[in-house]
Amino acid sequence: MRRYLLIRIYSDNLTALSGEQFNDALLSSVRKYFGEIGVSTIAPKLLRFDPHRFEAIVGCQKSREKELQAAVALIREIAGSSVAALTVRISGTIKSLVTS
Amino acid sequence: MPRVEDEQSCIKTAQMLKAAGYRAVALTLPTGLLKDRVRSLRNHFANSGIELFVRIDISCANRQELLRLLRRFRNVYDVVAVRCVNHTLGLVAARDRRVDIIFFDPLKRNVWFDHSIANVSRAALELNVSSLYSESILITKLMKEIDIARQHKVRIVLSSGCTSPLMIRTPEQLSAIGMVLGLNVRQASDGVSAIPWSIIEQNVERRSKEYVEDGVRVAKRVN
Numbered sequence: 631m632r633r634y635l636l637i638r639i640y641s642d643n644l645t646a647l648s649g650e651q652f653n654d655a656l657l658s659s660v661r662k663y664f665g666e667i668g669v670s671t672i673a674p675k676l677l678r679f680d681p682h683r684f685e686a687i688v689g690c691q692k693s694r695e696k697e698l699q700a701a702v703a704l705i706r707e708i709a710g711s712s713v714a715a716l717t718v719r720i721s722g723t724i725k726s727l728v729t730s
Numbered sequence: 731m732p733r734v735e736d737e738q739s740c741i742k743t744a745q746m747l748k749a750a751g752y753r754a755v756a757l758t759l760p761t762g763l764l765k766d767r768v769r770s771l772r773n774h775f776a777n778s779g780i781e782l783f784v785r786i787d788i789s790c791a792n793r794q795e796l797l798r799l800l801r802r803f804r805n806v807y808d809v810v811a812v813r814c815v816n817h818t819l820g821l822v823a824a825r826d827r828r829v830d831i832i833f834f835d836p837l838k839r840n841v842w843f844d845h846s847i848a849n850v851s852r853a854a855l856e857l858n859v860s861s862l863y864s865e866s867i868l869i870t871k872l873m874k875e876i877d878i879a880r881q882h883k884v885r886i887v888l889s890s891g892c893t894s895p896l897m898i899r900t901p902e903q904l905s906a907i908g909m910v911l912g913l914n915v916r917q918a919s920d921g922v923s924a925i926p927w928s929i930i931e932q933n934v935e936r937r938s939k940e941y942v943e944d945g946v947r948v949a950k951r952v953n
Contacts, residue, residue, distance in 0.1 A: 703903035714896040
């Protein structure tokens, strides 16, 4: 069973952002605050990324969504630019996140 | 805290707070700010649907100075917070009923929220999430402070401690960080909503004309 987070990224001077860049920032935040064991137990996975709206859908193990939410909140920089990654919604299905 | 002299920064902060899902915010303002500027700030925030309350962070070195500043500013600000720079000041601030919130500088290793402060504390303990950005090693210190606060039933307020709009996080994110640090679901959600709101409600009532003292209000004025 997995949980899915809809994340929106805000930045002042970031004009382009790729899914890989966001994934790197996410994984390094999870690794920094929860360690390698955290990476495997939370199992964050970037499923979709919209480069125009700066929105991402990330999946994680059920009951580990709080850890992932905390790790997302603690992302401050992507590709050298200051960002704010805000969790918009959490759901048990990707469909409900997309249609919301 | 946005740069209060910069209107665009204030508007952006208000919009970001709205996007993050806040309804009210306590903003730390400099002490010399004119009333008109505060009113204009309130309008900017109100236009974005955010209720603005003003807060002061008192930072001083000794007891006399703290008491003097509390006498001077208690009735001016909605929320009074004290930065505890040493243990003695922490004890005085925690005990004083005029202080709403105490917080510690996580980078200072010689002062922390210990049992002696927790034992006498009437104020809520504030944890600034922004301190985690700098050094992840501070997590242990924050977890220890949370543990002590829980043992002594001290209220915990979770704050973003932001200095720019991009440091704002959603209330759910702040409570998730609180849970990771050792709070339960109830304490974490209260730390971002119920406790800060109760502090503000209490202070708004205290500043009203009808308030006399705790439990005593003016019911009717006779001319």
